[in-house]
Amino acid sequence: MENMTHLSPSWIEFLNSQNAQLDEIGQVKTFGAPEIEHYLIKHGPVVTSQNHQALLKVSGSEAFDFLQGQLTADLKDVTETHAQFSAYCAPQGNVLALFLVFKYKQDYFLSFDFSLAETIQKRLQMFIMRSDVTLTDMRQEIVHIGFAGEFGDLDVQRRLDTKIKEVFECGYVDNAEMADVLMVKVPGPYHRYEIFGPAEQIIQAWQEIRINSDVTNAEDWKLLNIAAAVPTVNIKTTGKFTxxxxxxxxxxxxxxxxxxxxxxxxxxxxxxxxxxxxxxxxxxxxxxxxxxxxxxxxxxxxxxxxxxxxxxxxxxxxxxxxxxxxxxxxxxxxxxxxxxxxxxxxxxxxxxxxxxxxxxx
Incomplete structure (x- = not known):
């Protein structure tokens, strides 16, 4: 458990109550039925924990200018209702990390591969200099889950009272009890969402989603990126490709x-x-x-x-x-x-x- 001290204790407790088997960094290895979890990923609907992934908050009055000068995408496109992929590159043009960039409660957030968490935070910190910018690891405060399914848009609408149709569109759950839960639609072979929020509200969202879905593990969730030809960058590929x-x-x-x-x-x-x-x-x-x-x-x-x-x-x-x-x-x-x-x-x-x-x- 020492390597999971950066994660939300209440979320880890909830996953344990769901029979999740976790590895040393908090990834779900299985919920107890690996063959079924593997098969269900083909069409869904499935839900899984993604809280092991790195999650940085970039706040401060100069956060926009800082990120605009560091990332490949135009941060003007990142709004309360629209997220974006963006790369962070070395001066030679090679990609060091690939971020899902979104706004949550007016601050910018970067979600990326867990293996790069420490390296990327340290590198970004080097370039802040005297700017009014603060980097904060948010994995204890904000829980990250994934939901996907062939009719996932309808499930989201029915279970979470939220209409998010287009890829990279995002919005909060239209329910007072889950009002701080943000949903981001991301590319996939079918409808797929990255969902962020406080542990107690994410638990409630999970339970609503589970009414009409099954669970899957972190490894099988990665198949959705492969099937959709969505690139990923981790500690073994960082800095290798333009x-x-x-x-x-x-x-x-x-x-x-x-x-x-x-x-x-x-x-x-x-x-x-x-x-x-x-x-x-x-x-x-x-x-x-x-x-x-x-x-x-x-x-x-x-x-x-x-x-x-x-x-x-x-x-x-x-x-x-x-x-x-x-x-x-x-x-x-x-x-x-x-x-x-x-x-x-x-x-x-x-x-x-x-x-x-x-x-x-």
């Missing part, structure tokens, strides 16, 4: 007109002058393979030529095999002949993405 290589331009996570931010010159040069040579792709295998984030692997075509890729995320698919996102060199794969296989002989198919990444598409 923003366009992770398709962040396809999520409006980069604004090329707002002014300077770390890495802006390189990212803009790629956008305006050069062809994007690498992209994140979605792949599928018939048999289960295990690849860690950041792990390099090769695919072999029928001519025996090797094509190198780097794993972003990989998981066991619902029915069979594995599904993964990986960054590849487009020219190399365009020249591939015939079927692609892993070095162990597993056939790999490259699937269409939910968005266009080349002009030819």
């Amino acid at each position: 923003a366009q290589f992770l398709n962040l331009d396809k999520f409006d996570a980069i604004n090329f007109k707002k002014g300077c931010f770390p890495g802006q010159e390189i990212i803009a040069r790629i956008h305006y002058r050069g062809k994007i040579t690498k992209r994140m792709l979605r792949l599928r295998t018939d048999s289960v393979i295990e690849l860690e984030s950041g792990e390099e692997f090769s695919l072999i075509d029928e001519a025996g030529k090797s094509h190198k890729l780097i794993t972003i995320a990989c998981g066991k698919d619902i029915l069979q095999g594995s599904i993964l996102n990986a960054v590849a060199t487009l020219r190399s794969l365009d020249a591939a002949q015939g079927d692609l296989k892993t070095e162990n002989g597993e056939v790999v198919s490259i699937e269409p993405l939910p968005y266009k990444i080349t002009e030819e598409e």
Whole structure:
């Protein structure tokens, strides 16, 4: 429990009452029925805890100016009713972290991968200087859960009296007892929401949602990002890819007109002058393979030529095999002949993405 001291004690207690099995950082490993949890993620509706994820509040009179000068997205687009993905980059243009940025009670919040919590907070703190900006770890005060389902928009409307239809739209639950619960719709293979609020109100929201949904674990929740080709950045991939290589331009996570931010010159040069040579792709295998984030692997075509890729995320698919996102060199794969296989002989198919990444598409 020592590593969970940053989390809400009442939320941990509630999860334990729901038969959740937690790892050392507070991730839900299972609620006791892992096979069912895995299968249900395909269509939902499912709910899970995301409170292990990093959550920073950025407050102060100069919070907007500070973030506007650090992040790739235009913070003018982040309002009480609209959230956004945004990257935080090194001067070389490589993505250090990927944030879901939203406003909660007039302050800016950054939600991102738990493995980067300490590193990113320290780095941001370095650049505050004498600005009126305060960074606060909010995981004890604000609980984070996820809800998703094929008819999730209707469930949200019926159970939480809230209408949130468009991706990145956000709003508070229209119920006096849960009035501080904020819902953010995020990209997914179907309707998916990130939900934030005080523990006691989140518990009530959870119980309402559970009337018509089941629970799932943190690992299976990640499959929704892979299926929707939503990039993720963690401790193993931080600083390895420029923003366009992770398709962040396809999520409006980069604004090329707002002014300077770390890495802006390189990212803009790629956008305006050069062809994007690498992209994140979605792949599928018939048999289960295990690849860690950041792990390099090769695919072999029928001519025996090797094509190198780097794993972003990989998981066991619902029915069979594995599904993964990986960054590849487009020219190399365009020249591939015939079927692609892993070095162990597993056939790999490259699937269409939910968005266009080349002009030819």
